[in-house]
Amino acid sequence: MNEIILLKQGELVLKGLNRHAFEDKLQANIHRRLNGLGRFRVYTRQSATYVEPMEDSCDMDRAWNAMRTVFGVVGLSRARACEKDRDAIVAACQDYLGDRLAAARTFKVETKRADKTFPMTSVQLSQYVGGELDELYPNLQVDVHHPELTVRVEVRDYAAFVHAGPEPGAGGLPVGSSGRAVALLSGGIDSPVAAWMIAKRGVALEMVHFFSYPYTSPQAKEKVLELARLLAPWCGSLTVHVVPFTAIQEELRRSCPEGLFTIVMRRFMMRIAQRVAQRCGGSALVTGESLGQVASQTMDAMAATGAVTDLPILRPVVGMDKEEIVRIARKIGTYDTSILPYEDCCTVFTPRHPRLHPLPGEIAAAEEGLDIEALVNAAVAGIERIHVR
């Protein structure tokens, strides 16, 4: 096999004694993502992970794209393997990086030599390969400080590799290395970004979606499932808990002062999400709330919604502007789906004058006549679990 993928690990190299646990998680996630793309060998040496195809039928293009969405990888390169011989290395550079060598004006060669029995030092090999390429490509000049192209040579125990340097990976920590949480996924722009950001920090997720049929349509639910599908390459396959929310909303419309409707409704969301977390071993809730974005996202409103759960509520986009959130949504590929024009349960009964600074006493009064336990139990009993890959 003459091509492999080299992955550079990020922060996890800093994790001291936990490092092996992190590496194992990363390798397991990598294997999961390579499923169905052929037989690969995956191994880690000196904080680099090697993804090596073991048969000709391995789909390297799809493997490459899959590796770009693996959290815990800061950089990745596709590399050509060749014999550990200086002229074989020059030939591999010509063959594999020829187009780029022909297009660049300045370059340098950098060598890493893990195999200390190789007869040249790193510097000697860099100089040799650089000299040969300089002769072969008249357009090229050596620039060791700011080269347009860096040709990298790695001499390892059983082969040498050449590549043109890493491109940025997904960053973060391997999913599953920071525990599990439940993300509240609406059909909007913010919540998929929030879920992605928390998955990036190594958290395995389950999703909760509140669905208000017939006020919200089956297409609105399908849209949320599509968002979960778009997140699955990053987050791993996941379960979406679809909660029937109509009965609670209708009850609140009947009994709740209009200005407090959204806050009281959001308190129900948190209670139900907490129950889902208890069941799936989640130790936090994740929302796409951003400070001041809407009436229910003032600090007082967040305090009121957070008060019904003991779990920490992670709000990774709380300090971000909409444009910043949109930028991430575009990058991770959820934006186009998020802006499809289907209604969310939150928009169905929107009060004309929502209270921005609800007082605890008012909320208690608004909830006084409700059988909260029964409403929550009924919603939880009606949950539909949909597995998304």
Ligand code: ATP
């Ligand atoms: P988004 O773009 O994520 O929909 P938003 O600005 O529209 O956010 P809200 O509708 O107030 O904000 O919702 C705030 C957060 O509450 C969402 O980011 C999401 O985490 C959660 N949420 C809202 N509606 C639902 C829903 N129908 N199902 C699950 N979670 C929801």
Ligand code: MG
């Ligand atoms: Mg929303």
